[in-house]
Amino acid sequence: MTSILILNGPNLNLLGTRQPEVYGHITLDDIETLCRSHGEALGMDVAFLQSNSEGALLEAIHSAKGAHDGIILNAGAYTHTSIALMDAISSVELPVIELHLSNVHAREEFRHVSYIARVALGVICGFGAAGYPLAMDALLGHLTRDG
Ligand code: CA2
Numbered sequence: 001m002t003s004i005l006i007l008n009g010p011n012l013n014l015l016g017t018r019q020p021e022v023y024g025h026i027t028l029d030d031i032e033t034l035c036r037s038h039g040e041a042l043g044m045d046v047a048f049l050q051s052n053s054e055g056a057l058l059e060a061i062h063s064a065k066g067a068h069d070g071i072i073l074n075a076g077a078y079t080h081t082s083i084a085l086m087d088a089i090s091s092v093e094l095p096v097i098e099l100h101l102s103n104v105h106a107r108e109e110f111r112h113v114s115y116i117a118r119v120a121l122g123v124i125c126g127f128g129a130a131g132y133p134l135a136m137d138a139l140l141g142h143l144t145r146d147g
Contacts, residue, residue, distance in 0.1 A: 001045050002143055004136065005068040006035055007060055008050040009076035015101075023101050026129045038133040042140055054078055054085070061088040069143050070095040070121075072135045079104075079114050086115040095142055097135045100125035 008028060016027035032048045039046035047068065051057050057075065064071055071089075073096055078085055089096050096119065103126030104111040117123050121142060124131045 001043060002070075002140060003045040003047070003068045004039075004070050004072060004139060005047045005049065005060065005064045006032075006072045006132065007057060008048075008074045009057055009078050010052045010054075011076055012074060013050050013052070024128050031129050031132055034129060035132050035136065038136055042136060044136065044140060046136075054082060058084060058088050061085070061092055064094055065092040068094065070097070070139045072097045072099055072132065072139060073116060073120075074099045074101070075116055079116050080110055081115070083115055086119050089116065089119045095121040095139060097121055097139055098123040098125075099131050099135050101128050101131065102126060 012028055015023055016025055028050055035046050035048055049060055071094055075085055098114060098116045098120040122138060124135050127134060
């Protein structure tokens with residue numbers, strides 16, 4: 001069975017509590033439920049993690065090698081700053097889809113920069129929580145075609 005890791009970075013645990021005009025009212029628990037149910041429909045095993053710590057995200061990416069077939073990563077603000085996450089993704093040689101709830105390109109200029117995109121299979125942004133099942137479909141399609 002295809003196994004994927006869905007990894008969420010800093011402040012995403014706050015979803016649904018603040019800034020609903022940007023991120024909507026959905027919580028990270030709601031997103032996990034959505035992903036698990038979509039995973040069942042696709043016959044895909046889903047691991048779902050969130051951390052505010054860059055180090056913990058790095059460890060999760062390292063540990064994904066041999067444990068999962070691909071990663072969906074919403075690295076939050078680390079997307080725009082972290083060469084370490086970029087290097088970790090390159091080192092594990094797993095397909096990674098970069099994901100954002102908001103359309104980062106319609107926001108502040110510092111959000112237009114992504115270190116993750118340089119090493120990602122592709123990027124999905126601006127579709128809110130619906131981006132997660134979209135990313136799962138895209139990752140499964142990639143793994144089925146290429147793997
Ligand atoms: O749009 C996305 O998914 C982001 O990755 C969300 C990050 C942001 O830094 C990225 O540029 C785009 C922010 C995470 C959520 O932060 C919240 C802050 C307050 C209340 C709720 C969420």
